[in-house]
């Protein structure tokens with residue numbers, strides 16, 4: 197059993213990371229040298245990778261006996277179809293940037309929320325005594341979708357914690373923290389979009405602060421500055437304190 201990745205399956209996790217890297221390359225495509233054909237071929241290559249990943253994931257999940265495979269495969273088809281529909285014949289830099297943003301949000305949403313549904317197939321269930329963060333009622337915001345995203349972020353933090361307890365691998369921890377940055381960025385954007393009129397300026401500023409601080413932490417983890425077990429105290433503040441202070445309506 198793999199013990200150093202999110203889903204617990206190294207191959208799937210490598211795929212997920214590659215897809216996000218591919219998307220960030222697409223978003224960094226130098227628009228001063230804009231060529232719609234080059235952009236289109238880069239996009240087609242991403243779509244090809246995404247569909248290959250879906251095929252691999254379905255094969256692995258089928259072998260592992262995932263009971264909701266049909267429903268999950270349907271989500272893959274819907275996501276791919278949606279992206280194909282948006283794939284135009286030609287692009288200008290603005291519509292290309294917008295498209296990459298939309299595809300990134302949809303891909304992250306699938307990895308963050310839907311792909312967690314099969315984690316139990318590959319991971320030992322963390323016992324409550326080994327969990328870093330435990331969900332409690334006072335963290336509920338009254339928005340079921342936001343709560344789902346918070347729980348998914350908490351699960352990521354807990355898996356990171358469990359892995360570091362086992363192998364104390366700083367580079368692996370940094371890699372997982374970089375995924376957490378991408379997932380959190382997505383969550384903050386969604387939160388700001390859905391509850392916009394209630395999200396205060398300080399709340400948004402705190403989202404920026406959390407991302408900035410997490411990036412500093414990643415550099416420190418890469419240089420092996422801390423004992424990784426001390427991250428428990430960091431994430432209690434980083435995730436739960438933010439939810440209690442800003443996300444839960446007063």
Ligand SMILES: [Fe+2]
Pocket residue numbers: 212249253307311
């Ligand atoms: Fe996936």
Ligand SMILES: [Fe+2]
Pocket residue numbers: 253268272306310311
């Ligand atoms: Fe999936």
Ligand SMILES: [Fe+2]
Pocket residue numbers: 387399403438442443
């Ligand atoms: Fe928030």
Ligand SMILES: [Fe+2]
Pocket residue numbers: 346383387439443
């Ligand atoms: Fe939040």
